[in-house]
Amino acid sequence: MSMKAPASNSYVLLAPLGVLVLVVVVFLLPSLNGSQRVGSDGLGGVMCARRTAGADGYTAAVAVAVVDPPPPREEPELSLLVGVLTMPKRYERRDIVRLAYALQPPAVRARVDVRFVFCRVSDPVDAQLVALEAMRHGDIVVLNCTENMNDGKTYAYLSSIPRLFASAPYDYVMKTDDDTYLRVARLVDELRHKPRDDVYLGYGYAMGGQPMPFMHGMGYVVSWDVATWVSTAEEILARNDTEGPEDLMVGKWLNLAGRGRNRYDLKPRMYDLSWDMDNFRPDTVAVHMLKDNRRWAATFIYFNVTAGIDPSKLHHSP
Ligand SMILES: *[C@@H]1O[C@H](CO)[C@@H](O)[C@H](O)[C@H]1NC(C)=O
Ligand SMILES: *[C@@H]1O[C@H](CO)[C@@H](O)[C@H](O)[C@H]1NC(C)=O
Numbered sequence: 210m211s212m213k214a215p216a217s218n219s220y221v222l223l224a225p226l227g228v229l230v231l232v233v234v235v236f237l238l239p240s241l242n243g244s245q246r247v248g249s250d251g252l253g254g255v256m257c258a259r260r261t262a263g264a265d266g267y268t269a270a271v272a273v274a275v276v277d278p279p280p281p282r283e284e285p286e287l288s289l290l291v292g293v294l295t296m297p298k299r300y301e302r303r304d305i306v307r308l309a310y311a312l313q314p315p316a317v318r319a320r321v322d323v324r325f326v327f328c329r330v331s332d333p334v335d336a337q338l339v340a341l342e343a344m345r346h347g348d349i350v351v352l353n354c355t356e357n358m359n360d361g362k363t364y365a366y367l368s369s370i371p372r373l374f375a376s377a378p379y380d381y382v383m384k385t386d387d388d389t390y391l392r393v394a395r396l397v398d399e400l401r402h403k404p405r406d407d408v409y410l411g412y413g414y415a416m417g418g419q420p421m422p423f424m425h426g427m428g429y430v431v432s433w434d435v436a437t438w439v440s441t442a443e444e445i446l447a448r449n450d451t452e453g454p455e456d457l458m459v460g461k462w463l464n465l466a467g468r469g470r471n472r473y474d475l476k477p478r479m480y481d482l483s484w485d486m487d488n489f490r491p492d493t494v495a496v497h498m499l500k501d502n503r504r505w506a507a508t509f510i511y512f513n514v515t516a517g518i519d520p521s522k523l524h525h526s527p
């Protein structure tokens with residue numbers, strides 16, 4: 210999973226090239242003395258190939274093939290954009306959440322990008338500090354909206370994403386909050402064998418005799434086609450359906466339009482942490498209500514996040 214490279218190339222678009230180069234590399238490797246570096250680091254790879262292959266007429270073909278560096282990893286099976294809706298001033302929480310994502314085991318064969326999402330930064334001091342974060346971490350998305358959780362921010366998010374990432378679309382878009390600990394690899398494993406279209410997945414909130422008319426705001430996933438539909442659906446705006454409890458409203462848009470019919474309820478693997486913090490479960494996909502540092506600390510302890518810290522005289526580890 211990548212916390213950096215915000216403008217990363219689309220593996221989807223590069224896939225044919227990646228396959229081509231992979232084929233070339235696989236077949237030429239014996240003549241390259243098993244150099245694993247070919248194609249893995251662009252021009253460096255080309256020069257390496259020249260040195261190791263010798264002047265046998267093969268080299269030029271290799272060089273041509275690898276000038277554009279292919280993704281060195283396996284082609285991802287799916288891609289997911291995780292948008293953590295937060296507010297500019299929540300620096301400390303953002304730092305904790307950023308670390309919580311960065312220190313997770315990577316989701317295999319998946320392209321997962323985590324972005325912190327908020328509305329326009331009106332305060333000039335915050336604008337500077339947020340600019341620093343954006344420069345350092347490259348994981349900030351500022352939407353053209355005014356800050357207010359239940360006043361259209363989720364609409365702004367879901368409707369902007371298809372346009373903002375049009376050149377490198379994802380299979381799925383997630384909305385989550387800065388008081389949710391999401392275990393990305395577990396979520397990706399859930400998504401891996403699901404359809405890529407018409408999906409609406411999360412903590413199903415039973416209501417009015419229906420099992421999951423909407424997904425709880427702690428975190429839900431829609432497929433790219435659903436987000437694209439939201440971005441073009443005039444009816445949502447015409448009904449003023451951008452305001453109100455955001456999770457309920459998303460369910461309403463989709464229900465009225467017959468969208469998101471591939472629905473998946475991840476209860477009980479998504480849940481609210483209880484007051485006594487005694488309901489963690491090992492198969493957690495997401496735990497919500499981490500509203501203070503004490504609750505984040507309990508979460509890191511339960512999931513052994515800091516258990517692997519190297520023994521060192523420089524930090525008296527917990
Ligand atoms: C941002 O939103 C405002 C109000 O809806 C609009 O007037 C303005 O053109 C938008 N700016 C951009 C860059 O889209
Ligand atoms: C939507 O909200 C605006 C402004 O509050 C109001 O003027 C309009 O009548 C509303 N439309 C509907 C369909 O409720």
Ligand SMILES: *[C@@H]1O[C@H](CO)[C@@H](O)[C@H](O)[C@H]1NC(C)=O
Pocket residue numbers: 490491511512513
């Ligand atoms: C944390 O580590 C302990 C000890 O190795 C293990 O028993 C437990 O299952 C781990 N917890 C999780 C959530 O993986």
